[in-house]
Amino acid sequence: MSRKIVVLISAVMIAIFAAACGNGSGAGTETAKPAAASPQATAAATAAVPAEITVKHKLGETKVKTNPKKVFVFDYGVLDSLDRLGVEVTGVPQASLPSYLGKFKDSKYINGGTLFEPDFEKINASKADLIIISGRAEKAYAELSKIAPTIFMGVDNTKYMESFKENVVTLGKIFGKEAKAEEEIAKIDGAAKQLQAKASATGKNALIVLVQDTALSAYGAGSRFGIIHDVFGFKQADSKIEVSTHGQNISNEYILEKNPDYLFVVDRGKVVDGKSTGKQIIENELVKKTNAFKNGNIIYLDANYWYLSGGGLISVEGMVKQVADSVK
Known part of the structure; x- marks a missing residue:
C-alpha cells in the first residue's frame, strides 16, 4: 500500500472519531445544563416560603408571616371579621363570647383565657403563630409578644370607620383574603352612607x-x-x-x-x-x-x-x- 493511501486512511479515521465524540451526550469537557423548572414548580416553591409583612399598630410594629395557621384572637370584632372572611382560628376567650359567635365554644377551639387575662401557658403550649388583641388585653401585650408575634387591632373611636376598615384590610393581607375584605367593606360602607343620609334628613x-x-x-x-x-x-x-x-x-x-x-x-x-x-x-x-x-x-x-x-x-x-x- 502506497504511503499516500495510508495517510489518507488515517485522516479519514481521525475525522470519523472526532465526529463521534462531538455527537455524544455532552459529558466530557462540557457540563450539562440543568433542565429549566416548570412554571408550576416555581410557583409551588414560592408558595412554600411564607411571605412576611410588617404591621404597624398602636403598640408598635410587628413582623407577621402571611397565612399563619395557629391564631389566637382576643377581640370579638376581629374574630367576627375572620369568621366572615372564612379564616379559621385556634383559640379564643370562650367565657364571654357574643351569642352570634357561639360556635367558638366548641371544644375544637382552645379556651385562651379571658379578654383581660390570656392563658399564657395554653397559648405557649399550642405554639401560636399569631396573637391578635385589643384594649381589654392591652396590658398583656409584652408577655404575649414573647410567645408569638402579637398585634393590636382595637378600633379608634375618634375615627371609627377608618380604623375598622384599616383592620379589615390588614386581616385581608395577612390571610390572603384581600378581595373578600374589600368586597365586605364596600358593602358596609354603602349601607352606612345610606343611613347617614336618612338620619341627617x-x-x-x-x-x-x-x-x-x-x-x-x-x-x-x-x-x-x-x-x-x-x-x-x-x-x-x-x-x-x-x-x-x-x-x-x-x-x-x-x-x-x-x-x-x-x-x-x-x-x-x-x-x-x-x-x-x-x-x-x-x-x-x-x-x-x-x-x-x-x-x-x-x-x-x-x-x-x-x-x-x-x-x-x-x-x-x-x-x-x-x-x-x-x-x-
Missing part, C-alpha cells in the same frame, strides 16, 4: 345611654358608641358629654332635660350576667315624658354587637342595620 337628635344594673351613663361623639353621631348622622341631644371609657354618669332627670328625639340604649347586664335591667330602668315616669318615648323611638341596641364586640364585619353590619331599621 330627619334633623332629629339622639342620646346614647348605657344601663349597668341601676346606673346610667351617657356617651357622645368620639366615644365607644359615638358612631351613631360621627358616622350614622344623628345630632347630639347634648353636645357637651364628656368622652370617657365608662361614659358620663347621668340621671333620669338629665334624660328628661335633654329630651332626645331618639334614645339608644345599651343594656350591659343582658350580655354580661344575663340580668337585663334596661327597659325596667329606662321606661320610668320621667323618661316617658320625652319625645323619644312618645314617638316610639327608644331603641334597645343589641349589646352583643355594641358592648361585647363591635369593629368587625359582622358586628358593624349588624349595628348599621339595626339603627337604619329604627329611623322613621
Whole structure:
C-alpha cells in the first residue's frame, strides 16, 4: 500500500472519531445544563416560603408571616371579621363570647383565657403563630409578644370607620383574603352612607345611654358608641358629654332635660350576667315624658354587637342595620 493511501486512511479515521465524540451526550469537557423548572414548580416553591409583612399598630410594629395557621384572637370584632372572611382560628376567650359567635365554644377551639387575662401557658403550649388583641388585653401585650408575634387591632373611636376598615384590610393581607375584605367593606360602607343620609334628613337628635344594673351613663361623639353621631348622622341631644371609657354618669332627670328625639340604649347586664335591667330602668315616669318615648323611638341596641364586640364585619353590619331599621 502506497504511503499516500495510508495517510489518507488515517485522516479519514481521525475525522470519523472526532465526529463521534462531538455527537455524544455532552459529558466530557462540557457540563450539562440543568433542565429549566416548570412554571408550576416555581410557583409551588414560592408558595412554600411564607411571605412576611410588617404591621404597624398602636403598640408598635410587628413582623407577621402571611397565612399563619395557629391564631389566637382576643377581640370579638376581629374574630367576627375572620369568621366572615372564612379564616379559621385556634383559640379564643370562650367565657364571654357574643351569642352570634357561639360556635367558638366548641371544644375544637382552645379556651385562651379571658379578654383581660390570656392563658399564657395554653397559648405557649399550642405554639401560636399569631396573637391578635385589643384594649381589654392591652396590658398583656409584652408577655404575649414573647410567645408569638402579637398585634393590636382595637378600633379608634375618634375615627371609627377608618380604623375598622384599616383592620379589615390588614386581616385581608395577612390571610390572603384581600378581595373578600374589600368586597365586605364596600358593602358596609354603602349601607352606612345610606343611613347617614336618612338620619341627617330627619334633623332629629339622639342620646346614647348605657344601663349597668341601676346606673346610667351617657356617651357622645368620639366615644365607644359615638358612631351613631360621627358616622350614622344623628345630632347630639347634648353636645357637651364628656368622652370617657365608662361614659358620663347621668340621671333620669338629665334624660328628661335633654329630651332626645331618639334614645339608644345599651343594656350591659343582658350580655354580661344575663340580668337585663334596661327597659325596667329606662321606661320610668320621667323618661316617658320625652319625645323619644312618645314617638316610639327608644331603641334597645343589641349589646352583643355594641358592648361585647363591635369593629368587625359582622358586628358593624349588624349595628348599621339595626339603627337604619329604627329611623322613621
